[in-house]
Amino acid sequence: MMGNLRFTIKNRSRGCRARTGMLKLKHGSIKTPELMPVATKATVKALSSEDLEEIGAQLLICNTYHLMLRPGPQIIEDFGGLHNFMNWKKPLLTDSGGFQAFSLGLGIEHATGKMSLYFPESNNKSSKKPQKSIVKMTERGIYFHSVYDNTKHLLTPESSIEIQEKLGADMILALDECTSPLSSKEYTEEAMERTHRWAVRCVEAHRTDQALAGIVQGGLWKDLRERSARFISALPVDSIAIGGSLGKSKKDMHEILDWTIPLLPEEKPRHLLGIGVVEDIFEGVERGIDLFDCVSPTRVARVGHAYTRPLLGTIYNKFKFNVTLAEYRNDKRPLDPKCRCKICRNYSRAYIHHLFRTGELLAYYLVSYHNVYFFISMMKDIRKAIDSGPSGFMKMKKEWGIGQN
């Protein structure tokens, strides 16, 4: 059955596919385009639900892989679902568990992440050498060993849907098989076809009023991406996600979006899975993406990288700087002088530098809060730019100096 979702497009840019819209889900309405902070294990690292509410986050995404293992779907169902368990009243998404199967399987074998840019959260952080996979893909589903206690588990399209029903998010994702940028075309095609068969099984297994998203795969091959876009678009799903390997470079990612998006139904929201650095968000919005999710804002925060508006970053990265460096030891400015978040109104770089240098927990909180605020506020500005007129978005992109090297 189709889920509880309504999507209305509000404004479109001229000369590109950028659009604003309103996405209505069971627990509330979301203005798009939007980035959702990642609450991997039912918590956005270092932040409380009250913080996220205060920041203005509209929706969060949680990881089925982690939650099915700890604390287990039964405990969460006993609480009436994730919303109650984690005290989050607005919309929630869960993924299918498939991406962690990738990052712990092929990701380990190929020692790579989605674009060789990110390396997914896994148990082999310290080593990027190829290792033996602890995951086995079969037609039935994914066999894997828990990263927590090495117990063996099977995740099928049906069990993924069943677990996600227990978790009770507003929107759930079909089980897919993610491939790496190093996978052969042959293997990528095989995985894509399995993903399509699994998507059909997910649609059949799905019984609640949760919205269901299908996932386009196909790696970095035009014909595969097009076939997958057409196949997933033809299914009775509520939303379309774009997953899998997005190639080895930014250019690859742009091409993949340019091949895929024109083939997707205009009236369904589009979610670019796991992508969320500043440049990628602008490029994604330009190409018609409505939803993003990325762990980067909080992950980089924990090593002291703070986001800033254009021209205030470092020469290496226009949009962030490392507050743990000695040069910030006596810096009285806030992390981002143009930011209005409570961290930037109240705390200096020097203080936050001090907290990192002395290993204080508050350091992680302050930078995580600011970074999430930075992205939520950037998304607001992007929506405002799109709504301001047909060339508003491209003007903002230019002002942010994106795509101009």
Next chain:
Amino acid sequence: MMGNLRFTIKNRSRGCRARTGMLKLKHGSIKTPELMPVATKATVKALSSEDLEEIGAQLLICNTYHLMLRPGPQIIEDFGGLHNFMNWKKPLLTDSGGFQAFSLGLGIEHATGKMSLYFPESNNKSSKKPQKSIVKMTERGIYFHSVYDNTKHLLTPESSIEIQEKLGADMILALDECTSPLSSKEYTEEAMERTHRWAVRCVEAHRTDQALAGIVQGGLWKDLRERSARFISALPVDSIAIGGSLGKSKKDMHEILDWTIPLLPEEKPRHLLGIGVVEDIFEGVERGIDLFDCVSPTRVARVGHAYTRPLLGTIYNKFKFNVTLAEYRNDKRPLDPKCRCKICRNYSRAYIHHLFRTGELLAYYLVSYHNVYFFISMMKDIRKAIDSGPSGFMKMKKEWGIGQN
């Protein structure tokens, strides 16, 4: 000179020395008795200034030892003092640096803390075996090696005051030498007399309008404690702190307070240094203590120990329980069902248990917030009980089941 401090006693209990009062300092007024959360390195671990404001903390204490080494007094002075540096607008205390000299010196040699109950924050947490001290006491002051980089430092009464003036707290402490419960009477007397001479030097060195507290020493000997109480009371200080070894048992501590307090001037506030578990606070208030400070609320929080009202703890500890234990895995109750803090209104034991089991940073935040709230709210109730009538406090103490084994 005398500092900017006014203390007014409001109500007294009958049959004991418990009292409520109003302590006016430069940055505001404090209702006493009160416990101040410890912001060791200019942060109460895991909590922001906004959290502490929300909890209703009235004053905080920071550690001169740590701040003189990281980030250094000059950086804090450049910010106009600790209040600006850490964004705390209400009153602040700093200690003299003397206690860390103890905990890193004699505390290491004797492998002990104040009452063998606490072990002070130091670089030898993993080992409680006696070690060679990295501290040398001389008439001039305390020579020590930095725990951060092993550089050699000298802390004198004059330099302690000078550094504390740069830090700019509302109240500062004279430099003292703390002894251990294992120190001989001879050594304790020698250290006490040095402490007295240092107190005189501190009074002479003190030039700002910060309030200055003198510290009573004398270990667990009646004649020494009495001599010290008389000596420090005769000095032109604004407040009296009771420091040093408080013996090897609760009974020792009670005796020391019973010897000391009747000899202190009635009109000056009394601060029992570094003591703050539930029972000790009640026993201290009963004996006439106005101020407490203790790291325990946040320290135990980080290993999952949450405070609860009477009868809701474990059989081992009436006032707290370990939320990381398996029995809380599915417990839908808040940490303390009688607590009104935002953590107890919004989060369950099961969720917090999950966060500890998966190593999530939010776990430290949630329990630290609750535990500090627990103490601040308990102090409010103690003040209310004292104000309610002459036997109100002893009635509350009985209800809390304290002193009745």
